[in-house]
Amino acid sequence: KEILEKYHDPFTLRWEGVIGSTHVPSQAEWEQLLTNCSAFLFYGMERFLSHTLLNRLVAMNISKCHLMILLDLVQSKQSYQRVTNSDIHKSCPHIALERPTETAVLLSLAGVHSIIANQWYTTLQENAERLEILSENLLRIGKTTGQTVHILQK
Numbered sequence: 001k002e003i004l005e006k007y008h009d010p011f012t013l014r015w016e017g018v019i020g021s022t023h024v025p026s027q028a029e030w031e032q033l034l035t036n037c038s039a040f041l042f043y044g045m046e047r048f049l050s051h052t053l054l055n056r057l058v059a060m061n062i063s064k065c066h067l068m069i070l071l072d073l074v075q076s077k078q079s080y081q082r083v084t085n086s087d088i089h090k091s092c093p094h095i096a097l098e099r100p101t102e103t104a105v106l107l108s109l110a111g112v113h114s115i116i117a118n119q120w121y122t123t124l125q126e127n128a129e130r131l132e133i134l135s136e137n138l139l140r141i142g143k144t145t146g147q148t149v150h151i152l153q154k
Helices: 001-007 026-037 054-058 077-087 092-096 100-109 124-141 145-153
Strands: 037-045 068-069 113-118
Touching: 001 054, 001 124, 037 124, 054 100, 068 124, 092 100, 113 145, 124 145
Parallel strands: 037 068, 068 113
Antiparallel strands: none
């Protein structure tokens, strides 16, 4: 909410999305948001692909999406339990496709131009700091994604 307020003009006026505290997005909402965006931000718990249906994602055309930022891979006791219960019904290869590198490959094959994503598990605080750095550099300063990722790597 702080980021939305801080960058309200002129950027967030055209932003669409779902805040998970209001409700859990349906598969149809995920698909609508992904196929109609020029940039997509996921800031949430666990693996991004654990929230969507993999077979539907790989069939999608997401070529309008120039940038996808995945600030995922945060665990809580509740999120871990949810994913564990969900993973019971998935094959080992399916779960393997939800890992960070495989997720980036699948999203790229679906048409996403650039992907910024965590490579390993992190904390909510660290993701909040990353989001602040990304927002500041991409939105306020106007740096390129490459320049911004370089700043994140430091």
